[in-house]
Amino acid sequence: MAVSARRGAPLSIEEISSAALRLMDAGGVEGLSMRKLAAELDVNPMSLYHHVASKDALVELICATATARMRLPADDDAPWQEQLRALALAYHQYARQHPALWIHIHNNPRVIADRTMPLWQVLDRILRLAGVPEGELRRTSDVLHAFVSGLILSELQGHLPEEAGEIERSLGLAVELIVRGLEGVTRPRG
Amino acid sequence: MAVSARRGAPLSIEEISSAALRLMDAGGVEGLSMRKLAAELDVNPMSLYHHVASKDALVELICATATARMRLPADDDAPWQEQLRALALAYHQYARQHPALWIHIHNNPRVIADRTMPLWQVLDRILRLAGVPEGELRRTSDVLHAFVSGLILSELQGHLPEEAGEIERSLGLAVELIVRGLEGVTRPRG
DNA sequence: AAAGGTAGCCATACACCGTATGGCTCACGC
DNA sequence: GCGTGAGCCATACGGTGTATGGCTACCTTT
Numbered sequence: 094m095a096v097s098a099r100r101g102a103p104l105s106i107e108e109i110s111s112a113a114l115r116l117m118d119a120g121g122v123e124g125l126s127m128r129k130l131a132a133e134l135d136v137n138p139m140s141l142y143h144h145v146a147s148k149d150a151l152v153e154l155i156c157a158t159a160t161a162r163m164r165l166p167a168d169d170d171a172p173w174q175e176q177l178r179a180l181a182l183a184y185h186q187y188a189r190q191h192p193a194l195w196i197h198i199h200n201n202p203r204v205i206a207d208r209t210m211p212l213w214q215v216l217d218r219i220l221r222l223a224g225v226p227e228g229e230l231r232r233t234s235d236v237l238h239a240f241v242s243g244l245i246l247s248e249l250q251g252h253l254p255e256e257a258g259e260i261e262r263s264l265g266l267a268v269e270l271i272v273r274g275l276e277g278v279t280r281p282r283g
Numbered sequence: 284m285a286v287s288a289r290r291g292a293p294l295s296i297e298e299i300s301s302a303a304l305r306l307m308d309a310g311g312v313e314g315l316s317m318r319k320l321a322a323e324l325d326v327n328p329m330s331l332y333h334h335v336a337s338k339d340a341l342v343e344l345i346c347a348t349a350t351a352r353m354r355l356p357a358d359d360d361a362p363w364q365e366q367l368r369a370l371a372l373a374y375h376q377y378a379r380q381h382p383a384l385w386i387h388i389h390n391n392p393r394v395i396a397d398r399t400m401p402l403w404q405v406l407d408r409i410l411r412l413a414g415v416p417e418g419e420l421r422r423t424s425d426v427l428h429a430f431v432s433g434l435i436l437s438e439l440q441g442h443l444p445e446e447a448g449e450i451e452r453s454l455g456l457a458v459e460l461i462v463r464g465l466e467g468v469t470r471p472r473g
Numbered sequence: 474a475a476a477g478g479t480a481g482c483c484a485t486a487c488a489c490c491g492t493a494t495g496g497c498t499c500a501c502g503c
Numbered sequence: 504g505c506g507t508g509a510g511c512c513a514t515a516c517g518g519t520g521t522a523t524g525g526c527t528a529c530c531t532t533t
Contacts, residue, residue: 095481095527103481127520137483139521144481148520200390202442229456235443236434236457243433244426252392253425266419267426270464277463278456285498285510293510317491327512329492334510338491 100135106144108134110155114191121193122152152197156204159194163187165215173222174272180215181241181268192249199242212238224279237271290325296334298324300345304381311383312342342387346394349384353377355405363412367465368458370405371431375454382439389432402428414469427461 096103112133116125127148131138145151164187166179188195198204205212216234225233244267247253248260286293302323306315317338321328335341354377356369378385388394395402406424415423434457437443438450 095483095529126518128518139484140482142521196390199436200386200440202437202440206442231444232449232453232456235437236453236460239434239437239442240430240457240460241433243429243431243436246389246433246436247392247425247429250390250392252396252429254421259422263422263426266422266468267430269468270426270430270461272464273467274460274462274464277467278459285500285512316489318489329513330511332492 104134104136104140104144106154109141109144110151110158113151114155114159114194117152117155117193117197118191122197124193125152153203156194156198156201159191160198160204160210163212165211168218173219176219176222177272177275178268180219181264181271184212184241185245185264188245188249196246196249199246205238220275223275225275233275240271241267294324294326294330294334296344299331299334300341300348303341304345304349304384307342307345307383307387308381312387314383315342343394346384346388346391349381350388350394350400353402355401358408363409364462366409366412367462370409371454371458371461374402374431375435378435378439386436386439389436395428410465413465415465423465430461431457 109130113125113130116130116133125148127141128138131141134141141151145154164183166176166183169176171179207213213234216238217230220230220233220237221227244263248263253260253263299320303315303320306320306323315338317331318328321331324331331341335344354373356366356373359366361369397403403424406428407420410420410423410427411417434453438453443450443453
């Protein structure tokens with residue numbers, strides 16, 4: 094079917110998106126260009142468009158697959174405080190694997206906006222455990238996700254001090270603040 | 284001095300940066316281009332470079348002046364909880380004035396990184412009031428700023444529900460969580 | 474076997490971007 | 504009068520995403 098002149102086999106979306114992910118890891122969304130990507134794959138730039146509708150669609154595809162790959166802690170019957178900590182750590186871990194990608198996702202939060210994502214379901218489950226009433230679930234999970242995302246974002250942008258262990262301490266403090274905050278909010282005032 | 288052929292008076296950085304801010308408000312950093320800006324000012328694109336070193340420098344200038352214009356609540360001897368709430372509201376207010384600009388600042392946090400900024404001094408003062416020990420000040424202020432920034436960011440990107448008052452409720456919950464969290468963390472465990 | 478369809482690839486071109494280079498004009502100080 | 508420099512601009516370079524249309528090699532249908 095008129096395979097590339099220079100390459101043996103035809104292109105595939107897997108090949109394209111994994112190369113694109115490599116480029117994004119190296120130089121962010123701006124470091125990824127269709128021309129550079131084509132060069133990487135030894136192909137004419139326009140050939141890519143036979144497998145991908147546009148650069149945006151390609152990036153979105155990468156975001157979606159990366160998001161789907163995120164590993165979340167299962168319900169282990171631990172206290173909600175510990176489960177919340179575990180979730181935050183998993184989220185942090187996931188962000189550090191592909192920082193540029195993660196930053197892009199949180200600047201174009203279509204991917205994260207899907208409330209049926211496991212992330213939201215796990216978070217909701219933990220918040221129910223913590224005693225958050227049903228009517229407050231959506232708002233509370235939004236706020237907590239924004240909190241953790243904000244912290245991770247500032248870390249990825251080098252806004253936090255870089256001494257060894259400082260990031261872990263910051264994340265620990267963040268989780269502790271959130272846990273104490275939840276304990277305070279879900280308890281009768283006083 | 285060879286003023287523009289089409290315009291009467293020479294350009295000025297104020298004129299340039301205010302027009303640039305207008306473009307950024309309309310279409311984000313990507314909506315601002317030197318060519319569009321020049322067209323807006325009825326000038327040749329290259330003329331801008333007599334007043335501004337580069338597009339990046341221009342954007343940074345705009346960020347800096349906008350940041351300098353931020354109005355922060357003064358110390359009114361209110362309880363730290365209320366002062367923290369007032370600070371968060373002021374920050375939120377400031378962000379909503381120029382969303383695109385604010386987003387850009389928080390993606391290139393050079394501007395916000397200057398610890399001598401009034402924002403950080405006010406925040407530190409309030410946290411001292413709240414009983415945060417000196418050694419924890421930097422970390423705590425970083426985390427809290429990241430929290431609030433994260434929430435504002437998710438709001439600006441339309442991640443929060445748009446029902447009337449919902450944003451205020453989310454911000455209120457965020458502040459309450461933070462306050463309760465601080466109360467819990469600065470108090471002996473139990 | 475001939476005809477048609479289509480998957481895959483690519484050459485060319487367009488409109489946009491930031492900006493390097495160098496030259497023009499005019500107001501000023503000497 | 505004359506140099507200097509501020510302000511402006513024409514041109515050009517290398518980059519971007521992608522629309523258009525044409526080429527080839529395969530597959531299916533007849």
